Each structure stands twice: as structure tokens, then as C-alpha cells.
Amino acid sequence: MTASDNPKGEKTTVISSSSLREVKVEDAIGMVLAHDLTQILPGEFKGRLFSKGHVVVSDDIPKLKDIGKENLYVIELADTDLHEDDAAHRMAVALSGLNTTFGAPHEGKVSVKSGITGLACIEREVVDEINSLGEIALATIINNRVIHPGETLAATRAIPLIVPELKVQAVERIAMDYRDKHGRAPISVRPFRKLRAGLLTTGNEVFTGRIQDKFGPAVRAKLEALGSEVAEQRFVPDERHTIVKEIHYFLQQGYDMILVTGGMSVDPDDRTPGAIAEAGTDVVSYGTPMLPGSMLLFGYLRGVPIFGLPGCVMHDPYTSFDVLLPRILAGDTVVTDDIVAMGYGGLHR
Numbered sequence: 481m482t483a484s485d486n487p488k489g490e491k492t493t494v495i496s497s498s499s500l501r502e503v504k505v506e507d508a509i510g511m512v513l514a515h516d517l518t519q520i521l522p523g524e525f526k527g528r529l530f531s532k533g534h535v536v537v538s539d540d541i542p543k544l545k546d547i548g549k550e551n552l553y554v555i556e557l558a559d560t561d562l563h564e565d566d567a568a569h570r571m572a573v574a575l576s577g578l579n580t581t582f583g584a585p586h587e588g589k590v591s592v593k594s595g596i597t598g599l600a601c602i603e604r605e606v607v608d609e610i611n612s613l614g615e616i617a618l619a620t621i622i623n624n625r626v627i628h629p630g631e632t633l634a635a636t637r638a639i640p641l642i643v644p645e646l647k648v649q650a651v652e653r654i655a656m657d658y659r660d661k662h663g664r665a666p667i668s669v670r671p672f673r674k675l676r677a678g679l680l681t682t683g684n685e686v687f688t689g690r691i692q693d694k695f696g697p698a699v700r701a702k703l704e705a706l707g708s709e710v711a712e713q714r715f716v717p718d719e720r721h722t723i724v725k726e727i728h729y730f731l732q733q734g735y736d737m738i739l740v741t742g743g744m745s746v747d748p749d750d751r752t753p754g755a756i757a758e759a760g761t762d763v764v765s766y767g768t769p770m771l772p773g774s775m776l777l778f779g780y781l782r783g784v785p786i787f788g789l790p791g792c793v794m795h796d797p798y799t800s801f802d803v804l805l806p807r808i809l810a811g812d813t814v815v816t817d818d819i820v821a822m823g824y825g826g827l828h829r
């Protein structure tokens with residue numbers, strides 16, 4: 481980047497092969513704005529005060545001064561360079577895929593949004609590779625998060641007002657390589673399958689009617705929020721053989737998923753983990769390095785996902801169950817490494 485002054489005292493900056501000429505706001509009437517101009521009034525407003533393309537009129541001058549603008553840019557864009565808006569747009573086009581949408585650039589940023597309720601699928605290696613190019617930014621949410629229609633999962637932006645097109649071409653190449661290798665875009669949203677679950681609620685205190693069941697409504701709500709359902713709920717006392725029998729009943733019914741609640745901890749009456757194992761489950765993990773939800777058990781019983789759900793799932797909105805359930809609904813096979821990876825960043829209370 482180089483800078484020089486002309487005889488009128490106007491400064492011109494050369495970025496790459498383009499030039500940015502500074503014009504005093506008092507001399508800018510009739511000029512077309514080269515980019516969006518932002519106002520921030522903490523607690524009141526943050527947004528675009530003037531849009532790119534706006535033609536400056538005399539009434540604008542005090543407003544421009546209020547947001548700290550004494551000078552405005554006139555851009556002469558070289559054909560080897562891109563305006564920030566075009567760079568952000570092209571990055572969004574290259575990176576985003578299935579079930580995503582994006583709109584026009586806003587203050588130099590393009591937001592990629594979800595079109596559905598689903599699982600955000602974001603390749604961390606691609607994000608890191610792109611951000612190591614410099615002068616451009618790609619910010620995303622974390623992989624495998626549940627996302628709803630209209631929520632943003634990624635945003636693209638160029639850092640300077642003008643960037644060499646080569647930078648954006650590098651992003652496009654990285655994205656294309658990923659698409660060729662994996663058959664999908666680096667940023668996409670996977671839909672959920674609609675599964676029917678059998679829910680087995682253990683606990684003498686619930687079975688005998690000493691207390692009212694609170695697991696049923698909580699688990700129903702969590703499944704329904706993601707488009708699945710509890711097809712049948714049954715109640716059993718804390719007896720290992722009865723729990724095993726009812727698990728096998730659910731298996732015969734052909735449910736897509738089996739959920740067993742309560743009795744997951746360390747007391748003598750906590751029979752659930754033993755019963756799930758005795759039923760013939762291939763236990764992927766009993767114990768999950770996340771709080772809440774550390775006493776969760778996950779496995780497969782003749783290919784059917786089966787969970788042992790600890791008490792916290794009943795009252796905490798975000799537990800290890802809420803991390804693993806969406807993975808199952810998206811069609812993933814959960815393996816030990818997935819469980820191991822939940823500990824880092826997994827402390828939520």
C-alpha cells in the first residue's frame with residue numbers, strides 16, 4: 481500500500497493496483513458512497529447509517545461528522561481487485577451449500593443462514609485454512625450445533641475495503657477441493673430424520689405413584705422440538721430383569737431409538753446401566769465427559785441407538801443428551817471418539 485498527496489491536499493492510497501482518493505466531506509456533495517457507513521450508539525443503535533451507492537447531499541454532512549467522518553473515499557478499482565462486498569459475496573457462494581441461504585452484503589459482511597431446523601455441518605479445517613490466508617475473515621458457529629431457520633451459521637467479510645481477487649480465488653479453490661473430495665459444501669445444514677422412540681421410565685418412586693413422572697414430558701419436548709416423537713412410554717420399578725424385558729419389548733415394536741430414564745448413578749437401586757448391558761447392548765460409553773449429563777450411557781442394541789438418561793436430562797435444557805440426540809437424528813453413527821471429544825468445552829454448569 482502506498483500513499484501520496486495531490487496539489488489540492490487530497491490523499492490517494494494505492495491498494496494492490498486500485499486507488500482510494502480521499503475527499504473532504506464538505507467537498508463530497510453529489511458523490512456516490514463507495515461502501516456502507518456504520519453508526520454505533522451503545523445501547524441504542526448499531527447499523528448502517530448510509531448505504532453503498534448513496535449520493536451525498538448537504539444535509540448528510542453533519543451526520544457524517546457525527547460518526548467521525550471528515551473524509552470519504554472515491555475508489556478506482558483495478559480489475560485485479562475486488563470491493564469488500566463482492567469479495568464477501570463470492571466467499572459465501574463458494575463455501576455454502578445444502579439448506580443454507582444468504583442475502584446481500586451489509587457493512588461488508590455476508591451472513592449465511594439456515595433454511596431449516598437441522599445440524600450445522602462446518603468443516604473446521606477448511607475454516608482454519610481460509611482464515612490463515614489473511615485479509616479475509618470467515619466466522620462460523622461450532623460444528624454439529626442445532627440450528628433453526630433464519631439463524632446465522634457463518635459470516636464472510638474482507639478486512640480491507642479492497643482485496644486482491646487472488647485471495648478470493650484461493651478461498652474458491654479451497655472450497656472446490658473440499659466439494660470434490662466430500663461431495664458437499666464446507667458449510668451446510670443436515671436435515672433431521674423423524675424417528676419414533678420407545679421411552680422406558682425406571683424408578684420405584686414413579687412406578688408406585690409416590691411422585692409424578694417428569695421425565696416423560698421433558699423427553700417428549702426435546703424430541704418434538706427436533707421433529708421426532710416418543711411413540712410409547714412405559715414405567716418399570718428398579719428391577720433389572722423387568723427393565724431388560726421392557727427394552728426387548730421396545731426392540732420388538734421396531735422403534736428407531738430406545739430411551740431408558742433414571743437409575744443411572746451410583747446407588748444400589750440404580751439398575752439401569754446393568755440392565756441396558758444385559759439386554760445385549762454394545763455399549764459405546766457409560767459416562768460422558770460433559771456436565772450436565774456425565775452419567776449418560778450410549779450404545780447400540782442390534783443397530784438401534786439406546787440411551788440411558790440420567791436425572792439432569794429431565795431439568796437441564798442442554799445436556800450430553802442434547803448434544804448426541806441431534807447427531808443420531810441427522811443419521812450419524814456415534815463412536816467412542818465422539819464421546820471423548822465432548823469433554824473439551826463440555827463444562828456447562
Ligand SMILES: Nc1nc2c(c(=O)[nH]1)N[C@H]1C(S)=C(S)[C@@H](COP(=O)(O)OP(=O)(O)OC[C@H]3O[C@@H](n4cnc5c(N)ncnc54)[C@H](O)[C@@H]3O)O[C@H]1N2
Binds near residue numbers: 685695741
Ligand atoms: N455420589 C454421587 N452422587 C451422584 C452422582 C455420582 O456420580 N455420585 N451422579 C450425579 C448425577 S451426574 C446425576 S444426573 C444424578 C441422578 O442420576 P440418576 O439417573 O441415577 O437419577 P435417580 O437416582 O434415578 O433420580 C434422581 C432424582 O430424580 C428423580 N427422578 C428420577 N426419575 C424421575 C421421573 N421419571 N420423574 C420425576 N422425578 C424423577 C428421583 O426421584 C430423584 O429425586 O445423580 C447425581 N448424584
Ligand code: MOO
Binds near residue numbers: 790
Ligand atoms: O449425569 Mo448428571 O446428569 O451430569 O447431572
